[in-house]
Amino acid sequence: MRLRPGDQAPYVVLEDLSGQETLLEDQWRSGQHTLLVFLRHLG
């Protein structure tokens, strides 16, 4: 289901390049705003 402005951003677990798990919510708590860019793939 598509998100809309005003919705709570989903809490998800991602990995950094060393394979360590990281909470996405730690990103938006670290600054005023977070721009998330979901890539199609890295080709």
Next chain:
Amino acid sequence: MRQHTSDLAALKTNVVIVSFGSPYSAQLWEKETQSQFTLLLDPDRNSYRAYGLERSMLRSWGLNTFLTYSRLMLRGRNWRGIQGDSSQLGGDFIVNANGIIRLAYYSRDPSDRPPVSHLLDILGPTASHIYLDDLSS
């Protein structure tokens, strides 16, 4: 977007790139693009599903896609073949410090991204004040 790194920094915006590529591909991509942004990986694409990002073979492989990749290769980007799910579409989201979505942009095809000027308008100090007023009315 790299051209606007200083604008984004001035607006105290944290840019996070999310991909479902492998760590090896991600390191190659970082080296090739010289990206200064945080890159996080989601090999199972749970975050793509959670954010409502769609899959579409038809929209992923239209004329715009071929033109975009052609332009990138002419600029020196390497083609590493199809990796992972080539039908997965991307998108852009702006999230405030409270975890509330300010922008949800779903790419219609791989070449479709919001103009950076639009992102800067949403991130600007006056825009955030206007948004809070909208929520309280």
